[in-house]
Amino acid sequence: MLLRAHPRLLLPVLAAVVVGALTGCSLFDRGPRGNPAAQPSASAGGGAQLEIPTTVAVGQVSLIQRLGEDGPLRTLSVERGGAWQCLDCAGDGVTSRGTLAPELTERLQVLLANPALADETDQARRYRSTCIDALTSSLLTSTGLITSQDCPGEERTPVAGEILLLLTQATPAEVKG
Incomplete structure (x- = not known):
């Protein structure tokens, strides 16, 4: 009942719960010396499988997307050297x-590396989702989490919007919404 009273809160909370549940870590889990915690990955079938990241190092980025509440969770991780993996x-x-x-x-x-990216984080913008059943894209950078929704009236952040466009045009991650 409470979730129906505040549908705008549902998507960010759901995304955080899904990320936390799938990784078993907090978004800000850090290893010794402030380095991101290691992310081992192996699937039940014995092959390598990409896990949803909870932290990224400088020069790395992860994109997590979901269309609506029930859509598949797409995860793209890009290393500093340009190697990417997409689940x-x-x-x-x-x-x-x-x-x-x-x-x-x-x-x-x-x-x-653009310093303006720090002003685009969810925390700096006090971001709140505004649409239901929209494509929600979250960029996890070393600066912080930057979320956007593909819905009428929502302005894209300049730097993060350009990163999102670059990633979705250069990989199989397509913005569909």
Whole structure:
């Protein structure tokens, strides 16, 4: 009943619960010396499987997307050198891997190093979701979590919006909404 009274709170809370439940860690879990905790990954079938990240190092980024409450959770992680792994990127349950072109890797690093990114985090903006059943995209950067929804009237953050566009155009992660 409480969730029906505050539907705007449902999606961010649901995303945080899903991320926490799937990883068993908090979003701010840090290892010794403030380094991100290690993320071991192995599937039940014995092959490697991408886990949903809870932290990323400088120069890395993860994109977590979901269309509505019941849509599949797509996760894309990009390393500093441009190598990427995507779990359910096209919504088909397939894990994909690749490497960004050198010029895209360089552009991504410039965007991730932009000091303005700190002003675009959910915490700095006091972000609240505004739509139900919209595509929600969350970028996890070393600066913090940056969430956006693909719905009328929501303004994209300039730097994070450019990162989102770069990632979705250069990988199988497609913005569908």
